[in-house]
Amino acid sequence: xxxxxxxxxxxxxxxxxxxxxPLTFLAPDVDVPIVxxxxxxxxxxxxxxxxxxxxxxxxxxxxxxxxxxxxxxxAGSGSFSLEIGGPxxxxxxxxxxxxxxxxxxxLELVGAGDVEALVAEATDEQLWRAGNAGGETxxxxxxxxAIEAMGGLRRPDYVAAQxxxxxxxxxxxxxxxxxxxxxxxRAEAEAA
Amino acid sequence: VSVYAVNSLCRRVVHDxxxxxxxxxxxxxxxxxAQPPLSDEEVAAVMAADVGALSRAGVNHxxxxxxxRWELFGLDLPTYGEKIRAEHAQDRAEWARSGSGPPxxx
Numbered sequence: 001x002x003x004x005x006x007x008x009x010x011x012x013x014x015x016x017x018x019x020x021x022p023l024t025f026l027a028p029d030v031d032v033p034i035v036x037x038x039x040x041x042x043x044x045x046x047x048x049x050x051x052x053x054x055x056x057x058x059x060x061x062x063x064x065x066x067x068x069x070x071x072x073x074x075a076g077s078g079s080f081s082l083e084i085g086g087p088x089x090x091x092x093x094x095x096x097x098x099x100x101x102x103x104x105x106x107l108e109l110v111g112a113g114d115v116e117a118l119v120a121e122a123t124d125e126q127l128w129r130a131g132n133a134g135g136e137t138x139x140x141x142x143x144x145x146a147i148e149a150m151g152g153l154r155r156p157d158y159v160a161a162q163x164x165x166x167x168x169x170x171x172x173x174x175x176x177x178x179x180x181x182x183x184x185x186r187a188e189a190e191a192a
Numbered sequence: 193v194s195v196y197a198v199n200s201l202c203r204r205v206v207h208d209x210x211x212x213x214x215x216x217x218x219x220x221x222x223x224x225x226a227q228p229p230l231s232d233e234e235v236a237a238v239m240a241a242d243v244g245a246l247s248r249a250g251v252n253h254x255x256x257x258x259x260x261r262w263e264l265f266g267l268d269l270p271t272y273g274e275k276i277r278a279e280h281a282q283d284r285a286e287w288a289r290s291g292s293g294p295p296x297x298x
Contacts (some may be wrong), residue, residue, distance in 0.1 A: 012209060042254065045298035067194065085257030085272065087280035088287070094257055094273040098293065101211060128296045132253055 014079035022075045030075035037140055041078060041135035045093040050133035052138045054114060056145020064150050074150070076143025078136025080106040081166035087133045095143055107161050107168045113154045114145040133165065147172050195282045197228045202255035205262055215264050241265040243272055244279025280287065 001005065019036055026032075037059065040046060043187050047055075063072050081103040084097040090096040097103060109118040119141060127134040147153045152174035159170040200221075203212050214222035223235050230238065237245045238259070246256055253276075259265060260272035277284065287293050 015205070043252075044296065084234060084254050085260075085276065086253035087276060087283055089273055091277070092270075092273065094260065094269045094276075124296065129293060 003061070005058055005136075007053050018077055022077050026075060027117050039138060041138045042133065044124070044128075046127065046135045046138065047126060048124075049119040049138060049141055052141040053145040056147075057149045058143035059142070060146035060149025061188070065163050074143055074146045075137045079131070079133050079167040080137050080140075081130035082133040082136070083131035083135050088131060094159065095165070097163070098129065099134070100163065100166070102126060102130045102134070103161075103163065103166045103168075106140070107159070110140065110144070110168065111155060111159045113144075115141060115148060115153060115155065118144070121153065141162035147174070150174055165185060194228070194231060194234070197230045197249045198234050198246060198249075199255050201226050201238075202251070202258045203232065205264065206258050212262055212264065219265060238265060241267045241271075241275075243267070243275045247276055247279055260285060293297065 008179060013036065015036065018038075019034070023030060039052060039055070060074070063074070066072065081097045081099040083098050085094055088096050088098040105121070106118065109115075109121075118137075122137055122141065130137065144153060151192070152172050154172070156170040157173045159168065161168045197205060204226075210221070214225075223230060223238055225255035233252070234246075235236070236242075237249075241259075243256055243259070247253065257269070257272055260269050283294070
């Protein structure tokens with residue numbers, strides 16, 4: 001709140017695949033505290049890419065200010081180009097990748113750790129061109145902003161494409177303060 | 193067509209196993225019991241698994257395709273895809289020709 005982002009506290013929340021799918025890989029026993037961060041990347045009006053970067057930086061700064069012996073992982077999840085069930089689906093199946101060039105470009109910028117260029121190019125028009133789930137690129141911008149504020153944004157330690165679903169995977173290992181903070185950004189393992 | 197009632201129903205399908213069971217067992221009464229209520233036109237479209245018409249009416253596609261994911265109203269995902277492609281065949285041809293796409297919603 002001090003950074004002028006109006007986050008909310010909820011006492012009831014049902015989680016879905018956006019959080020459960022990454023958890024099955026990162027913490028299958030759900031034996032660590034989890035702070036869900038939801039950003040509206042699907043129903044317009046969407047927050048701007050610059051606003052998402054600012055939020056990610058504020059999140060990363062808050063994590064960096066936490067006690068040094070606390071290990072924290074940041075996970076972002078979302079596609080670069082994906083149409084789910086809409087008119088731009090592929091010739092078979094129920095999903096499609098309407099803008100493969102954008103998918104490649106996002107992966108290139110993620111691979112370079114260049115979040116500023118990604119923000120400049122992730123206009124609402126571009127995100128929509130990338131499909132009805134194209135706004136999910138914004139989740140990556142939030143995660144990269146957080147990693148930057150935690151002092152670790154550079155070329156990722158791991159990066160891979162999954163073109164069939166219009167997304168990719170990337171991870172940054174942070175040898176940060178104290179016991180070492182960990183951060184990772186990864187795309188959903190499943191399309192929906 | 194209110195659209196919102198259909199969107200709401202589709203979302204609850206994902207989260208509520210008892211609703212899925214009711215819709216599978218006896219679809220029309222379960223559909224008519226939905227709150228907020230669907231219009232007669234919406235009930236008819238959902239009963240007919242006419243996802244093309246519902247798409248055209250503005251139902252959210254991420255929510256709409258959940259009916260097929262849960263295999264309700266005789267739908268499955270391949271059938272859903274075929275119906276959506278058929279409904280938007282002309283749009284798709286135009287977008288392919290012009291390099292454009294659907295307008296930004298909202």
